[in-house]
Amino acid sequence: xxxxxxxxxxxxxxxxxxxxxxxxxxxxxxxxxxxxxxxxxxxxxxxxxxxxxxxxxxxxxxxxxxxxxxxxxxxxxxxxxxxxxxxxxxxxxxxxxxxxxxxxxxxxxxxxxxxxxxxxxxxxxxxxxxxxxxxxxxxxxxxxxxxxxxxxxxxxxxxxxxxxxxxxxxxxxxxxxxxxxxxxxxxxxxxxxxxxxxxxxxxxxxxxxxxxxxxxxxxxxxxxxxxxxxxxxxxxxxxxxxxxxxxxxxxxxxxxxxxxxxxxxxxxxxxxxxxxxxxxxxxxxxxxxxxxxxxxxxxxxx
Numbered sequence: 001x002x003x004x005x006x007x008x009x010x011x012x013x014x015x016x017x018x019x020x021x022x023x024x025x026x027x028x029x030x031x032x033x034x035x036x037x038x039x040x041x042x043x044x045x046x047x048x049x050x051x052x053x054x055x056x057x058x059x060x061x062x063x064x065x066x067x068x069x070x071x072x073x074x075x076x077x078x079x080x081x082x083x084x085x086x087x088x089x090x091x092x093x094x095x096x097x098x099x100x101x102x103x104x105x106x107x108x109x110x111x112x113x114x115x116x117x118x119x120x121x122x123x124x125x126x127x128x129x130x131x132x133x134x135x136x137x138x139x140x141x142x143x144x145x146x147x148x149x150x151x152x153x154x155x156x157x158x159x160x161x162x163x164x165x166x167x168x169x170x171x172x173x174x175x176x177x178x179x180x181x182x183x184x185x186x187x188x189x190x191x192x193x194x195x196x197x198x199x200x201x202x203x204x205x206x207x208x209x210x211x212x213x214x215x216x217x218x219x220x221x222x223x224x225x226x227x228x229x230x231x232x233x234x235x236x237x238x239x240x241x242x243x244x245x246x247x248x249x250x251x252x253x254x255x256x257x258x259x260x261x262x263x264x265x266x267x268x269x270x271x272x273x274x275x276x277x278x279x280x281x282x283x284x285x286x287x288x289x290x291x292x293x294x295x296x297x298x299x300x301x302x
Contacts, residue, residue: 004046004155011173012299013151026065028108032072039076041193045084049154062121062130070132070139083129083137088119088176089143093264100176100265101209105143105201105272114199117272126201133199140196142188145268148288149182150295161292162218165222165302171229172212176265179214180206181283191277198290206268206282211261214285221289232264 003019005011024031026046031101036042046069048061073081091110093100115121126141133139148161158161164170189203196202200235209217212230236259273279296302 002035002039004032004125010153012153020125021118026068027060029072029188030070032068034073036069036076036078039078039180041080041082043077043082043189043193044086052183053104058117059121059124062125066125067128070128070137071301074132074137076239078137081132081187082131082196083125083139084189085126085129085141085142085143086119086122087143087145087205087266087268088116089122089126089201090203090263090268091116091123093266102269103203104269105203107302116261118257127227130199137196140192140198141201142185142192142196143201143203144176144185144188145180145203146181146265147180147185148285148292150291151182152292152295153301156296156301159291159292160218160220162302164215164218164224165293165296166171167224169227169230170215171227172210172215173231173262174211174233175263176210177207178205178208178213178266178268179285179288180204181285181288184282188273188277191273191279195277197276200276202277203268203270204273205268205270206280206288208265209285210265217230217286218289221286221293236262236266257270 001019002022003014004022004024006025006211007023020032021033024035044066048058048066070081087103088110090103090105090107093103094107095101109120109123111119129139129141152159160170173189184206186203188202192202200225216226270279270282
C-alpha cells in the first residue's frame with residue numbers, strides 16, 4: 001500500500017499504518033508518474049479544502065490536479081481508479097409541495113458556477129473522470145455526504161463537534177443535511193473498487209437529519225445544552241456575503257458559500273450504493289460524533 005502526499009503534509013492519521021510513502025503534489029505530473037508505477041488500484045481523494053478565498057487556486061487543485069492523476073494512471077496501466085467526489089457535485093435538491101426531493105445519482109447539476117463554486121468544481125471534475133472512463137480507464141466515482149468520525153484532523157478547530165465541546169453556542173437554521181460515518185465512507189470506497197460499474201457514481205451517505213436535530217444530537221454527545229433557536233433561512237442567506245468576506249480570518253463551522261444555500265434539505269437516496277455495492281445500513285450520527293469527540297480528546301485537539 002502506497003500513500004502519496006506532499007512533504008509538508010500532516011501525517012497524524014497515517015501514524016502506525018504500514019504504508020510506503022511517495023512524496024509529491026498532484027499539480028506536479030512528474031511526481032505522480034513514480035507514485036502510481038506498479039499500482040493496481042488508485043483512490044484519488046486529494047484536493048484543496050477549506051475556504052474558497054482563492055477560487056482559481058482551488059479550481060486548479062480540483063480540475064488540473066485530477067487531470068494529472070488521470071493521465072498518470074492511464075500511462076501506468078492502473079487497473080482500477082476510484083475518484084472521491086462529493087454530493088455537492090449533484091447540485092441543489094428539487095422542491096416539491098411540502099419539502100424537497102431526496103437526490104439520487106441521476107440528479108443533474110443545476111446551478112451557475114458562481115452560486116456554489118465548490119460544487120461546480122466537483123461536478124467539472126466528474127466530467128473529466130467520466131470522459132476518461134469512456135476512453136478505457138476503469139474508473140468509478142463515489143460521492144460522500146458530510147463526513148463525521150475519528151480522524152477529522154482538518155476540522156479540529158472549526159467543526160461543530162469541537163466547537164460545541166469547547167462551549168460554543170450554535171443556533172440552528174431551517175434545512176437539513178445528510179451525515180455519514182467515516183467508517184461507512186471507507187467501506188464504500190473499498191466496495192466501489194470491487195463492485196462499482198465503470199463510469200458510474202455512488203452516493204456514500206448516512207442519516208438524513210434536520211440541522212436542528214443534528215445540533216441537538218451533537219449537544220447531547222458533548223454534554224451541552226442544545227440551542228432551541230432556529231434562524232430563518234432568508235436571514236442566514238442575507239448574512240452569507242459578510243461571512244464569505246470574513247472566512248479567511250474566522251474559523252466557521254460552515255463556509256460562507258454554504259450559507260447561501262440555507263433552507264434546503266440536502267437529503268440523499270442511498271439505494272443505488274446499497275444494492276450495487278452491497279453496503280449495509282449506515283452507522284448512526286451519534287456514534288460518529290462520540291468517536292470524533294473521543295479522538296479529539298485523545299490527541300489534545302480540544
